[in-house]
Amino acid sequence: MRRRWLTEEHEMFRDSVRRFLQDEAEPHMDEWRRQGVVDRAVFRKAGALGFLFMWAESEFGGLGLDDFRYDQVLIEELYRAGCGDIFIPAHNRLVGRYLGRLASTEQKQRFYPGCISGDTILGIAMTEPDTGSDLAAMKTRAVDCGDHWRLSGAKTYISNGIIGDLFVVAAKTGEVGDRQTGLFLVERDMPGFSRGRNLEKLGMKAQDTAELFFDEVRIPKNNELGDPSRGFYYLMENLAEERLQSATCSLANARAALDETLAFTRERLVFGEPVASFQNTRFQFASMATDMEAAQVFLDRCVEELNAGELAAEDAAKVKLFCSELEGRVVDQCLQFHGGAGYMDEYMISRRYADARISRIYAGTSEIMREIIARKMGLDFRGKH
Structure with a gap:
């Protein structure tokens, strides 16, 4: 069945993605699966071709293509090529759209350039060792210390956990048992932030999945994402x-x-x-x-x-x-x-x-x-x- 709602521009984009994967990804997939992680260079190469954060506003360096069909085509080509464990879609939409919807102008100016170029790889940290789909039961906490937050806890099964540079981390900000939750931007080099092992999995072998640990990480107030009481x-x-x-x-x-x-x-x-x-x-x-x-x-x-x-x-x-x-x-x-x-x-x-x-x-x-x-x-x- 011909999908009439995909335009000529979408199909031209498909051709570009297909060539990129043939040249820059498919020849390396076996190696990346053996090492358990893709090379960071594949994100930078994707960024150079405009495949990252395609929806981002032009004033921040994006293409302004706020149309999920482009990401849909990208995903279809990744899987067609056998490259589904390159987690560019998670970077683009699963995590990226939190920034798109909640980030301040200052945060966009600070983080978008790296996200668009592929120099900054994104991840999101929700799941915890003792909680899965029940987000209300999370134990990671952020304590308001006036001019900053103090973040403590652990997350697991985090995609892009090894190569990620910037993580959206969910943490309780209210009383024990309530749903008051905040989202915080944790950067690679923040003291107290560490990663565990790259977890071995049944599938998606080239997609790194890790444990993340937060030992009283100092989060500046300008790394709050949206209202710290409305994260849930x-x-x-x-x-x-x-x-x-x-x-x-x-x-x-x-x-x-x-x-x-x-x-x-x-x-x-x-x-x-x-x-x-x-x-x-x-x-x-x-x-x-x-x-x-x-x-x-x-x-x-x-x-x-x-x-x-x-x-x-x-x-x-x-x-x-x-x-x-x-x-x-x-x-x-x-x-x-x-x-x-x-x-x-x-x-x-x-x-x-x-x-x-x-x-x-x-x-x-x-x-x-x-x-x-x-x-x-x-x-x-x-x-x-």
């Missing part, structure tokens, strides 16, 4: 876009897996016939292709709503749930069609299968997505029995 609400507001981005990644990985498997099954012979010629194979492909077209229409509609500032939290939850669950089914079936070869890491489907498993966990688990959707349907019985 900022997180809730931004999660809709994060979940849409997650859905985009899931569908892109599923589509790439399907395309690669179509090519493989046309060549692989069983009983002297191509695997693609068997009825079961053809019917499975037909069903997967149909599901993905339906998902694409749903996803594109949500992107349209995001661009218009109208994406509802429950719709973001629905598209994230649908696309991540679909991705799991598709990559599993595609690996099955590869037979024993699919279990070998030299085949991309093996990596896609491992990478896909996190999609039903991060940005809110499938169970949390179902809970959000159910509550919006009026199925919220908390405290009523």
Whole structure:
């Protein structure tokens, strides 16, 4: 199905991203997966081509392209090329949009140039060792000391945790048990800020994931991001876009897996016939292709709503749930069609299968997505029995 809402400019952008990945990323992915982290240079090269913070205002050095479709195309090409564990999308939108929505003019002038050039790599620190999707239960605290904040606590599973230079850190600022939370900009060289090990993972091997520690880190007041009492609400507001981005990644990985498997099954012979010629194979492909077209229409509609500032939290939850669950089914079936070869890491489907498993966990688990959707349907019985 031709996606009529992508313009000629979007497709020209796609060609540029594809060439960039062919030249600067694909040849290095095996090495980066072995070392557990991409080279910082890939961010700088992406920045030089205008692929970072594309939405940023021109007065701060950005392109002013506040259109998620450009990031959507970027994500599709990253996964098509097998480079989904280069976490540029997290830098651009998952973290970057917190600055876009909340940063002061002074903060934009201070941080945007590095974010746009790729010299400053972003991360966000929400998850803690004892808390996952329940952000209200976080224990990291920031104490107001008059002219600065004192930040103490620990975060885990932080993407870009090793190579990151600037982190949006969520911390409690109110009384124990309440939801008063602040967001703070923690810079690489702040005393008391340290990183733990680069965590070994099932998939996304080149994407560094780390523990972060804050030992009474002194945070100047000009590193507050927005109102330090409203961080919880900022997180809730931004999660809709994060979940849409997650859905985009899931569908892109599923589509790439399907395309690669179509090519493989046309060549692989069983009983002297191509695997693609068997009825079961053809019917499975037909069903997967149909599901993905339906998902694409749903996803594109949500992107349209995001661009218009109208994406509802429950719709973001629905598209994230649908696309991540679909991705799991598709990559599993595609690996099955590869037979024993699919279990070998030299085949991309093996990596896609491992990478896909996190999609039903991060940005809110499938169970949390179902809970959000159910509550919006009026199925919220908390405290009523």
